[in-house]
Amino acid sequence: MCSITLTSLILSVLYIVHGEVADTDLNDLSEQQNAVKINKCCEPNELMVDSVCRLAEKYNQVVWSPKFKTEDGKDVNVKYFRYVNGVPDCTTTQQRAIFDLGKSEDELHLLSDGRMQHLIHHEHSSDSIKEDPMITNTLGIHEIISIPVAKEPSTYIHNQDKYCMDKILITSSNTTGQYALVCVPEVIINWRDAGFLMKKILNPIFHALAMILFLLVAIIYFVIPTLRDLAGNIITTINVCLIVSQAADLVRIFTEFSNHVSFMITDIILYVSLLAAFFWLNSFGFYIWKTFKSRNVFLRVTDVRKYCYYSSVVWSCVILMTALAVCAHFLLDTGTNPYRKTRTQFSSSILLDDAEQETIGWLGIAIFFTPVAFTILINLFFYITTLKVIKRINIYGRIHYKLKGCFNLFIQLFFIMTTAWLFLLLSWLNFDGLLYAHIVVNLLQAILIFYICIIKQSHVTYLVRKSCCYNEPIPTGEWGDEMIHMNGGNY
Incomplete structure (x- = not known):
């Protein structure tokens, strides 16, 4: 009887224990099925080495082990999680890379629900991290997120399918940390914001209007035969160079689908076109100065040959x-950060208010802009010396009157283009007022050039009316005969 009772008791205990174990297994299975999804950039046995996923064992490194935190920064234990390998699918927005290397201003946290929290500590200095040549060159395929300087740290949370994280190894400095590739959230446009209106609405409109005005000047001076002398050809070329610079600057405004390569190309085109415009302006001043200094203004060389x-x-x-600027940028400009912070007019996201884009370094910019400064000084010399020669001339012929008109046109172009160039330099300073002034002056430059080259020139407006309004043949003897004499009757 006792043996039966003991057996029944043992069976009851075993049944209870087995039931508890079974319930525990069912709960664990349910938790495993509902495990938190973590987006990992590389495969489970890989880590990010510079910019490529590599096997961790080849570099004597352990794979990434995620640590979870709450939104207020406290550690939390997540028992079950599973990886979703691959980069996020950013179909409509840009991808941006974030580096949490300990010393940077960026800090990455995994939340318990699978989202990623990006903290930006503005009091930290990350210049040493961003200037690492391996980060800026090898990892330059994705721009580093930079948030405008503020007193309070900024926080951004990315959803589970809009990021990927992994461990990263920087081989140049043997530094390890966390790497994340995120989809930049789409911006909610505030149409009432003055900065947005100036930088994203008025600035492109002003660039388009400026290009139209420059194009009109170039077409008029190129189409009308009596204006196709040396001075007219130089004016046409200057306006074409300014059109190219405006187009390049317009591309720099819209960077939503651009990358560091396109930004580099637009920088080079912008600076080259500006440099060419000032060189041609300098040749215009040299032509007038040399002609006034010459004892015989009836030069034997034709305008076509001189233009060549x-x-x-x-x-x-x-x-x-x-060539010098590009070589200096890639070969000599290694001590500066090529991801220079550009002004807000060139960014398309609130997360990129001071966008980090690969641009021409300061050494390359100096090589582009130093010749412009020298041409300004040389043009001042041409202005002062030519003005003295004009004051000494007592008798004016038709050619002298023509050259004096070219001289006045040269002086006006010189002061307008120099002023616009100076405002371009000032716009790089960290003051929105100077940037807005540059946007307005950019349009004023085109308006004034159109005015002094077309409207203010009575013979030009006369020729335009004859050719367009009255559909009459363009006269060649009233305004262009002095140039015909200078060229020996050849155009």
Whole structure:
């Protein structure tokens, strides 16, 4: 009887224990099925080495072990999680890379629900991290997120399918940390914001209007035969260079689908076109100065040949300075960060208010802009010396009147283009007011050039009315005969 009772008791205990174990297994199975999804950039046995996923064992490294935190920074234990390997699918937005290397201002946390929290500590300095040549060159395929300087740290949370994280190894400095590739959230446009209106609405409109005005000047001086002398050809070339610079600057405004390569190309095109415009302006001043200094204004060399001479000199200098600037950027400009912070007019996201894009370094910019400064000084010399020669001339012929008109046009172009160039330099300073002033001055430059080249020139407006409004043949003897005499009757 006792043996039966003991057996029944043992069976009851075993049944209870087995039931508890079974319930526990069912609960564990349910938790495993509902495990938190973690987006991992590389495969489970890989880590990010510079910019490529590599096997961790080849570099004597352990794979990434995620640590979970709450939104307020406290550690939390997540028992079950599973990896979803691969980069996020950012179909409509840009991808941006974030580096949490300990010393940077960026800090990455995994939340218990699988989202990623990005903290930006603005009091930290990350210049040493961003200037690491391996990060800026090898990892430059994705721009580093940079948040405008503020007193309070900024926090951004990315959903589970809008990021991927992994461990990263920087081989140049043997530094390890966390790497994340995120989809930049789409921006909610505030149409009432003055900065947005100036940088994203008015600035492109002003660039388009400026290009139209420059194009009109170039077409008029190129189409009308009596304006196709040396001065007219130089004015046409200057306006074409300004059109190219406006187009390149317009591309820099819209960077939503751009990358560091396109930004580099637009930088080079912008600076080359500006440099060419000032070189041609300098050749215009040299032509007037040399002609006034010459005892015989009836030069034997035709305008076409002189234009070819000036073209060979100007474009040779432009190509030379461009080659020097590009070589200096890639070979010598290694001590500076090529991901220079650009002004907010070139960014398309609130997360990129001071966008980090690969641009021409400061050494390359100096090589582009130093010749412009020298041309300004040389043009001042041409202005002062030519003005003294004009004051000493007592008797004016038709050619002298024509040259004096070219001289006045040169002086006006010189002051307008120099002022716009100076405002371009000032716009790089960290003041929105200077940037807004540059946007307005950019349009004023086009309006004033159109005014002094077309509207203010009575003979030009006369020729335009004759050719367009009255559909009459363009006269060649009233305004262009002095140029015909200078060229020996050849155009």
